[in-house]
Amino acid sequence: MTDRIILTQPMEYERCHLSLPDEATPIAGINFKGDYYSFFKVVTTLDRANQLVDRLVNKGSRAVVTSIPKGFCIWVHEATAKASSRKKGTASTTPSRSIRILKSDRDYRPCQILVPDLDKPLTGIAYNEQFHSLLRMVRDEAQAMELAQKLERRGNSTVITVSAHGYSVWVFEPEARSVERRG
Numbered sequence: 001m002t003d004r005i006i007l008t009q010p011m012e013y014e015r016c017h018l019s020l021p022d023e024a025t026p027i028a029g030i031n032f033k034g035d036y037y038s039f040f041k042v043v044t045t046l047d048r049a050n051q052l053v054d055r056l057v058n059k060g061s062r063a064v065v066t067s068i069p070k071g072f073c074i075w076v077h078e079a080t081a082k083a084s085s086r087k088k089g090t091a092s093t094t095p096s097r098s099i100r101i102l103k104s105d106r107d108y109r110p111c112q113i114l115v116p117d118l119d120k121p122l123t124g125i126a127y128n129e130q131f132h133s134l135l136r137m138v139r140d141e142a143q144a145m146e147l148a149q150k151l152e153r154r155g156n157s158t159v160i161t162v163s164a165h166g167y168s169v170w171v172f173e174p175e176a177r178s179v180e181r182r183g
Contacts, residue, residue, distance in 0.1 A: 004053055005064040006046070006072075007032065013066065017084040026084035027150050030075055032064055036083070037075035039150055042135060044071035044118060070136075099148045101141075101160045101167075102127065108161065112179040121179045125161065125170055131178065132159050132170035139166045 007013050018029035018036050028039045040056075040063065043049050049065045049072040056063045062077035102108055113124035113131045122133040135151070138144050141160075144167035148158040157172035 004050060005032075006049075006067065007064060008067045010066075013064075018078060018081040019084040020078060021080050023153070025146070025149070028146065029078070029081065030064075030066065031083070032075075035062075036078050036081035037064055038078050038081065039147075040074040040076045040154065042068070042071060042073050044120075046072055048072075048118075049074055099145065099152060099158055099160060100127075101144075101162065103162045105161070105163070108159075113173060113176040114179055115173050115176050122173075122176075124173070124176065124178075125159070126178065127159055127170075131173050131176035133173050133176065135169045135171050137166050137168045141167055143167070144169050 014031040017026035053063045066073045108125040108127040112121040159170045161168045
């Protein structure tokens with residue numbers, strides 16, 4: 001069994017941006033007891049967070065979990081990270097070739113999806129015959145791109161949609177299936 005660190009109060013850690021030697025732009029992170037951790041994944045249950053932390057630890061990584069309104073956020077230790085002095089609004093908004101920004105709601109279909117490790121449906125979209133789950137909605141394109149780029153660097157495929165409420169970041173769910181509506 002792995003020692004798990006679960007931070008339930010925002011005052012237990014400091015949000016920050018991190019500079020990493022192999023990353024061109026600063027990434028979202030936290031500072032916990034003088035160590036830096038980068039964003040890894042959001043999950044809805046503590047059991048799933050614990051499973052992922054165990055996997056990370058078995059691969060030689062250290063991780064912490066923070067409690068957020070939508071569930072739990074997993075952060076991975078970055079030994080070579082330094083706090084970034086990035087000012088607000090300086091992030092690049094140039095889209096990566098692999099990250100699509102869908103500006104019209106005709107480009108995708110909203111739906112509910114089921115994934116194997118969760119019992120309840122997730123808010124999703126169908127895009128290019130693939131299902132994506134909603135990770136987070138943010139106010140501006142720079143925030144959406146930063147989050148999507150971070151996920152892409154971690155091996156996830158992402159899509160961003162634009163609405164009057166802001167930018168939504170969606171993560172490809174390879175094993176998802178659409179929830180059939182009964183009526």
